[in-house]
Amino acid sequence: MYSRIHELKAQKIKKSQVARELSIDPKTVTRFWDMTPEEFLAFYNKGRKQKLDMYETIIVKRLKQFPDLSAAQIMDWLKEIYEDTSIKERTVRRYVSWLRKKHQILKPCTTRQYEAVEEMPPGSQLQVDFGQTAVLKTGGGRMTAYCMGAVLSHSRHKFAEWLDKPLTTPRLVIMLQRCFEFYGGVPKELVFDQDKLVAVSENYGDIIFTAEFERFKQLMGFSVRLCRKNDPESKGKVEAVVKYLKNGFAKHRLYTSLADWNQSQLDWLERTGNAKEHGTIKKVPAQAFLLEKQFLRPVPLTKISVDILTATVRKDNTILYKSNRYSVPLGTYRPSRKLAIEETDGMLKVIDPETGELFAEHTVCYERGKLIKNRHHSRDLTTKIDQVYEQTLHKLNESQEAKEFLDAIRREKRRYARDQFTLMEMLISKYPARIVSEAIQYCLQYQLYSAVDCRDAAEYFNTQEHVLAEAAATVLPVFPQRLSLRTEQRSLDAYTRLYGGER
Numbered sequence: 426m427y428s429r430i431h432e433l434k435a436q437k438i439k440k441s442q443v444a445r446e447l448s449i450d451p452k453t454v455t456r457f458w459d460m461t462p463e464e465f466l467a468f469y470n471k472g473r474k475q476k477l478d479m480y481e482t483i484i485v486k487r488l489k490q491f492p493d494l495s496a497a498q499i500m501d502w503l504k505e506i507y508e509d510t511s512i513k514e515r516t517v518r519r520y521v522s523w524l525r526k527k528h529q530i531l532k533p534c535t536t537r538q539y540e541a542v543e544e545m546p547p548g549s550q551l552q553v554d555f556g557q558t559a560v561l562k563t564g565g566g567r568m569t570a571y572c573m574g575a576v577l578s579h580s581r582h583k584f585a586e587w588l589d590k591p592l593t594t595p596r597l598v599i600m601l602q603r604c605f606e607f608y609g610g611v612p613k614e615l616v617f618d619q620d621k622l623v624a625v626s627e628n629y630g631d632i633i634f635t636a637e638f639e640r641f642k643q644l645m646g647f648s649v650r651l652c653r654k655n656d657p658e659s660k661g662k663v664e665a666v667v668k669y670l671k672n673g674f675a676k677h678r679l680y681t682s683l684a685d686w687n688q689s690q691l692d693w694l695e696r697t698g699n700a701k702e703h704g705t706i707k708k709v710p711a712q713a714f715l716l717e718k719q720f721l722r723p724v725p726l727t728k729i730s731v732d733i734l735t736a737t738v739r740k741d742n743t744i745l746y747k748s749n750r751y752s753v754p755l756g757t758y759r760p761s762r763k764l765a766i767e768e769t770d771g772m773l774k775v776i777d778p779e780t781g782e783l784f785a786e787h788t789v790c791y792e793r794g795k796l797i798k799n800r801h802h803s804r805d806l807t808t809k810i811d812q813v814y815e816q817t818l819h820k821l822n823e824s825q826e827a828k829e830f831l832d833a834i835r836r837e838k839r840r841y842a843r844d845q846f847t848l849m850e851m852l853i854s855k856y857p858a859r860i861v862s863e864a865i866q867y868c869l870q871y872q873l874y875s876a877v878d879c880r881d882a883a884e885y886f887n888t889q890e891h892v893l894a895e896a897a898a899t900v901l902p903v904f905p906q907r908l909s910l911r912t913e914q915r916s917l918d919a920y921t922r923l924y925g926g927e928r
Contacts, residue, residue, distance in 0.1 A: 545578040548720025552663035580713035610721020833874035
């Protein structure tokens with residue numbers, strides 16, 4: 426508003442017209458009409474309060490104590506200590522930046538010093554690096570394109586190749602072979618990052634390369650220098666090339682197909698990338714390469730003829746391809762084992778690279794995060810369960826009740842059928858056959874299709890049988906129902922004589 430007032434004032438417009446133009450009160454126009462920018466800033470800041478002003482003292486104190494604190498750390502600290510969840514990250518970031526300027530609390534930083542490297546002799550070094558960028562597709566949308574960039578250190582002559590899928594070591598080997606064919610020779614040394622495509626371990630200088638790359642290195646006869654950790658600038662030439670490829674070639678270019686894209690890349694290199702004078706050496710790379718080419722060693726006649734992709738077999742006997750998991754037969758997994766994969770006409774073949782044996786064949790899935798599993802690759806538990814079932818049924822004398830009960834268990838307790846049959850075999854060895862049979866009949870009667878219920882019933886029936894047996898074994902006195910005794914009868918004369926009476 427202040428700026429608009431003074432813009433209109435400079436055009437010799439009256440105050441009343443300015444008020445109507447900006448839809449503000451004429452008194453407001455009068456207040457700011459003669460106010461200088463410095464006066465306006467003081468006026469603006471005088472009554473202005475920021476949301477985080479209540480925390481200013483403690484934030485400043487903490488910044489002075491730890492000058493390298495980030496705004497994100499301060500925000501997390503405020504939420505932890507003061508439980509203020511209303512503040513936003515953007516607000517904290519701006520406020521912390523304002524406090525640093527206000528209180529002169531600079532964030533410590535170290536300036537790294539670089540040393541200019543002397544120019545490499547012709548044919549001595551090729552720097553290689555990788556990158557990826559989002560490109561526009563002809564039908565709409567975007568896709569990720571992956572590139573390998575290479576540059577000869579002496580002539581700055583560039584080469585590049587793109588892929589529509591992430592790089593793997595076999596793909597890298599093929600791309601390097603095409604790079605050597607493009608240059609018409611092999612340099613003495615290749616420079617890489619400590620990339621897993623190339624090296625497994627730096628091993629204190631005794632570098633352990635991946636198996637595919639080691640074979641290729643020995644075949645081509647070049648040496649390898651890996652950049653030290655956190656030191657990508659040691660191959661700054663190719664770093665600049667990859668950035669040049671992404672911004673100079675790929676940016677805003679429509680992707681139709683991989684073949685067309687790579688051909689356009691080669692045309693662009695010939696037309697622009699290698700045809701313009703280099704800013705550092707002040708030479709045209711294409712012209713300087715004519716001299717350097719003479720110092721390259723000839724490419725060996727032996728070539729990697731087939732672009733075979735490999736995939737590591739995972740512990741769950743699957744391989745990962747285009748963000749999906751594909752099954753291989755059970756028992757295929759071994760530590761660090763790799764199998765070759767070929768995609769043809771929508772079918773994915775998994776092959777042993779040494780013997781050529783076909784391990785699996787799947788229809789390619791174009792979704793992501795799916796498990797594509799062949800049922801023949803699963804454990805076949807049916808045969809073993811059948812064997813346990815037949816064994817248990819045989820021990821139960823193959824009675825109809827036993828068969829009905831075991832079938833019900835297999836149906837109701839499918840997941841635990843093996844454990845259930847094992848428990849039934851324990852009952853057979855522990856209790857008499859009649860007890861187990863009685864328990865099975867009881868379970869069938871009350872639809873208790875579980876070996877656990879059968880065990881409980883067998884225990885009960887067995888206990889009851891023991892109680893009855895003990896009761897029968899106890900000896901009790903036996904009394905006859907009628908006693909055959911005859912009592913002696915005396916004559917009445919005996920009582921008369923005894924008491925002295927007369928008859």
